[in-house]
Amino acid sequence: MSDEKNLAGLERPVVLEVRTRQRGWSVLTKATLPLLLLVGWTLLAKSSAIPPLTLPSPWGTLLELRAMWSTQHLASNLMASLTRASLGLFFGAGIGFAMGVAAGLTTIGEELFDGTLQTLRAIPFIALIPLFILWFGIGETPKIMVVALASYFPMYLNTASGVRNVDRKVVEAAKTFGVRRLDLLRQVIFPLALPQLLTGLSLSMVVSILALVAGEQISSQSGIGYLLTQSQAYQRNYEVFGCIVLYALMGLGAAGIVKVLERLFLKWRRGVAVR
Amino acid sequence: MTTPNEYDVVAQNLSKSFGGRRVLNSIDLTLRRGEFVALVGASGSGKTTLLRMLGGLSAPDEGDVFVPARRTFVFQEPRLVQSSRVWRNVVLGLKGESNVRDVAYAMLDEVGLQGHEQDWPATLSGGEAQRVAIARALVRRPQLLLLDEPFGALDALTRLSMHALLDRLCSVYHPTTLLVTHDVDEALYLADRILVLRDGAIAHELVVDDAHPRSVGRGSPHLRNRLLAHLGVSDDEPATAEETD
Numbered sequence: 001m002s003d004e005k006n007l008a009g010l011e012r013p014v015v016l017e018v019r020t021r022q023r024g025w026s027v028l029t030k031a032t033l034p035l036l037l038l039v040g041w042t043l044l045a046k047s048s049a050i051p052p053l054t055l056p057s058p059w060g061t062l063l064e065l066r067a068m069w070s071t072q073h074l075a076s077n078l079m080a081s082l083t084r085a086s087l088g089l090f091f092g093a094g095i096g097f098a099m100g101v102a103a104g105l106t107t108i109g110e111e112l113f114d115g116t117l118q119t120l121r122a123i124p125f126i127a128l129i130p131l132f133i134l135w136f137g138i139g140e141t142p143k144i145m146v147v148a149l150a151s152y153f154p155m156y157l158n159t160a161s162g163v164r165n166v167d168r169k170v171v172e173a174a175k176t177f178g179v180r181r182l183d184l185l186r187q188v189i190f191p192l193a194l195p196q197l198l199t200g201l202s203l204s205m206v207v208s209i210l211a212l213v214a215g216e217q218i219s220s221q222s223g224i225g226y227l228l229t230q231s232q233a234y235q236r237n238y239e240v241f242g243c244i245v246l247y248a249l250m251g252l253g254a255a256g257i258v259k260v261l262e263r264l265f266l267k268w269r270r271g272v273a274v275r
Numbered sequence: 276m277t278t279p280n281e282y283d284v285v286a287q288n289l290s291k292s293f294g295g296r297r298v299l300n301s302i303d304l305t306l307r308r309g310e311f312v313a314l315v316g317a318s319g320s321g322k323t324t325l326l327r328m329l330g331g332l333s334a335p336d337e338g339d340v341f342v343p344a345r346r347t348f349v350f351q352e353p354r355l356v357q358s359s360r361v362w363r364n365v366v367l368g369l370k371g372e373s374n375v376r377d378v379a380y381a382m383l384d385e386v387g388l389q390g391h392e393q394d395w396p397a398t399l400s401g402g403e404a405q406r407v408a409i410a411r412a413l414v415r416r417p418q419l420l421l422l423d424e425p426f427g428a429l430d431a432l433t434r435l436s437m438h439a440l441l442d443r444l445c446s447v448y449h450p451t452t453l454l455v456t457h458d459v460d461e462a463l464y465l466a467d468r469i470l471v472l473r474d475g476a477i478a479h480e481l482v483v484d485d486a487h488p489r490s491v492g493r494g495s496p497h498l499r500n501r502l503l504a505h506l507g508v509s510d511d512e513p514a515t516a517e518e519t520d
Contacts, residue, residue, distance in 0.1 A: 011343070016332055
């Protein structure tokens, strides 16, 4: 056979293979947008078109936060906010998780409350704040309740569907080997549902901070929301920006916690993402 | 006008390593137009890697691949889109057909799935789902059909009827076909030429020139034994003579 073959009509296939990106490039790509936003914010703040009171610069905001640390007792206010958020999240996401498991695992659970909860979900939690104040006073209870209510639904929905979508064949196989009840939940169902459980937790955390902002702005004596309301009332724009940055940092922290949990518990899923 | 090309696959000097292990070692492979070639070999001999490179699913470290533009794949699992009905799966991604529905129904009829057009993939048996996968591959009238152990997950009886079906469809559509398999009888029943892959190289080549359709289990026992010997699973002495039919 000759080496020269007629290749007319043939082509080199375009390779669909996924190429792995170098780590350095990956980090740089992730940093691009935040850096651009920061640069844009700085340029806007520095330009003479916008007065510094309307838009403080990033550096100015940072200095303001340092000043607030002593003048506004930032540490204790931050603590008050974090306590409310964690308590609300603990109850809301906890109950959401438990009921999600019940609805995802059992037909009776699903029939009993899934439909009702799906309907109740349509009520915006912010609309309930005045009612909660009426019922529970102006103390800590209504604020924690609002956070709990807001963080309940993401956790419930994701737990229910995560548990429901666990591969029944694997569950069946585990059952034939005598894995039952709590062992089945612990060894098979929860680990396999975990990606969606973490999605639920992540959404719950984000929404709990959202609820916190709303809850703390009404009749509060402490917390970041209280500071925000005060700063707005006295038109101290630097402080408003400082509070907003604090809320953003709390959201970032929540996302970071979920990332860490994913790294710890989802080792088996790494490297299988379809791009 | 150029003369029609007599080859549909020309692969030269292909090499591929995974994590330092050389899976394919400077392989040359040519398939003539309309030829049915089976690629056999033990697990890890690189047969799937070679097939994936022909289909553009994987890039060779070295070497060159030339294949026709119209090429389709059947995998070991059906890989149907579970959220689409059977007939929509058949015409998945198909462009330029005016009446895709009729095309899909006709193709499903040909693979023996009339009445299942509106079914969901999850309701099909393994053999039925693989028939859909074959229909999906053939409805595009491929010049090159790449089969990666397509019947490996099926039960023995279903596999036999699938062999007959594929044999009949190939005699109708005449695609150039490369079948990766570990089933010696499957290769002997379907292929015109059998290549034995060992240690990343084509170790042997056997030509099967019986006419199609062949009868099950009535192929030459001599050929079968030789093939098994090349694969290292026979009591006979390994054949020493060079196979250059």
